[in-house]
Amino acid sequence: MAAQRDWFEKDYYKTLGVEQAATAKEITKSYRKLARDLHPDKNPGDAVAEEKFKEVAAAYDVLGDDEKRKEYDEVRRMGPMSGAGGQGPGGFRFNFGDMDGSGGLGDLFGSMFGRGDGPGRGRSSTGVGPRRGADITAHLTVDFKDAIDGLSTTLYLTADAQCSTCHGSGAKPGTAPTACAACGGRGVVDDNQGMFSFSSPCRVCGGSGVRIEDPCPTCSGTGVEQRQREVKTRLPSGVKDGQTIRVKGRGGPGRNGGPAGDLLVELTVTPHPRFARSGDNLTVTVPITFAEAALGADIDVPTLDGASVTLRIKPGTQTGSRHRVKGKGVPTKHGIGDLIVTVTVQVPTDLNDDQRAAIEQLVTASSTNPQDGI
Ligand SMILES: [Zn+2]
Numbered sequence: 001m002a003a004q005r006d007w008f009e010k011d012y013y014k015t016l017g018v019e020q021a022a023t024a025k026e027i028t029k030s031y032r033k034l035a036r037d038l039h040p041d042k043n044p045g046d047a048v049a050e051e052k053f054k055e056v057a058a059a060y061d062v063l064g065d066d067e068k069r070k071e072y073d074e075v076r077r078m079g080p081m082s083g084a085g086g087q088g089p090g091g092f093r094f095n096f097g098d099m100d101g102s103g104g105l106g107d108l109f110g111s112m113f114g115r116g117d118g119p120g121r122g123r124s125s126t127g128v129g130p131r132r133g134a135d136i137t138a139h140l141t142v143d144f145k146d147a148i149d150g151l152s153t154t155l156y157l158t159a160d161a162q163c164s165t166c167h168g169s170g171a172k173p174g175t176a177p178t179a180c181a182a183c184g185g186r187g188v189v190d191d192n193q194g195m196f197s198f199s200s201p202c203r204v205c206g207g208s209g210v211r212i213e214d215p216c217p218t219c220s221g222t223g224v225e226q227r228q229r230e231v232k233t234r235l236p237s238g239v240k241d242g243q244t245i246r247v248k249g250r251g252g253p254g255r256n257g258g259p260a261g262d263l264l265v266e267l268t269v270t271p272h273p274r275f276a277r278s279g280d281n282l283t284v285t286v287p288i289t290f291a292e293a294a295l296g297a298d299i300d301v302p303t304l305d306g307a308s309v310t311l312r313i314k315p316g317t318q319t320g321s322r323h324r325v326k327g328k329g330v331p332t333k334h335g336i337g338d339l340i341v342t343v344t345v346q347v348p349t350d351l352n353d354d355q356r357a358a359i360e361q362l363v364t365a366s367s368t369n370p371q372d373g374i
Pocket residue numbers: 163164165166167168169170171216217218219220221222223224
């Protein structure tokens with residue numbers, strides 16, 4: 001049924017560039033030449049050539065077979081009896097069986113989905129629609145400082161890629177896939193349910209619409225091989241541990257002219273021995289002496305880029321107190337964070353006699369005891 005509906009719309013003689021009265025020999029000769037010229041080997045990445053290649057294969061599937069050619073000629077003589085079809089998003093195809101021959105419904109559904117093919121617009125009868133490639137996940141461990149600063153790096157991946165021997169056609173070089181006989185090259189088969197007929201992917205060809213007689217030795221006919229790939233990428237500044245970066249179009253190859261998937265880079269950030277991160281701020285702990293804490297001081301504070309900055313602490317600074325150094329944190333697209341400095345007061349150990357005497361003098365001079373308020 002479905003193949004015959006296509007037959008009304010498709011002039012296979014024109015597709016193969018032959019007269020309707022052509023001999024079987026002329027048809028085969030013309031098909032071979034076209035298949036050679038349009039073969040994906042010769043036109044890598046050319047979606048138009050690929051589509052034509054499939055149309056030629058579908059046409060030859062019918063005209064190259066005496067029985068089918070007779071049927072086709074008969075159907076073409078009788079003219080269309082049932083009409084419109086449409087194709088929904090994602091290659092889901094539905095047909096309107098015996099409703100009417102005007103194509104009105106097809107146009108209605110076509111405009112609803114934005115890409116339906118009415119009978120007058122020459123719907124593509126071969127294969128399924130373009131399919132996007134799979135997303136590929138890769139892991140990358142980056143240094144703490146590189147994660148803050150941003151980094152250009154090269155990822156080395158072993159992943160699915162278009163087969164380099166057959167350029168994704170799946171056929172042994174020098175041979176060409178032919179249209180799948182089970183689905184007439186459409187990649188889908190119809191399932192009649194009352195007034196509507198729904199389509200599901202063809203089980204024989206797995207939805208590709210083609211049959212491969214001589215599979216490519218490299219990929220065994222899948223059109224895909226595992227390959228080492230290098231992907232150069234730039235990590236933005238301020239990426240976080242556990243974050244996933246999406247690199248568009250660098251994932252698995254698309255099929256039938258579809259776009260490639262994305263590469264998802266999952267990041268692990270190695271900890272820094274001194275600095276840590278809190279949102280857009282960096283944190284660091286700096287020891288100070290009891291005298292600096294009591295009397296106040298200008299202390300040197302390290303920053304992630306290596307240079308140190310001076311932080312003024314007030315007299316009476318407590319251990320564990322936090323101090324902000326503006327603009328020395330994490331650069332992000334909405335600005336730059338701060339460096340949060342936690343000071344710890346070091347209590348002297350192994351006092352010599354002079355130091356012990358000085359502290360005892362301090363105790364004598366002090367009038368308050370911190371436990372008094374408890
Ligand atoms: Zn191959």
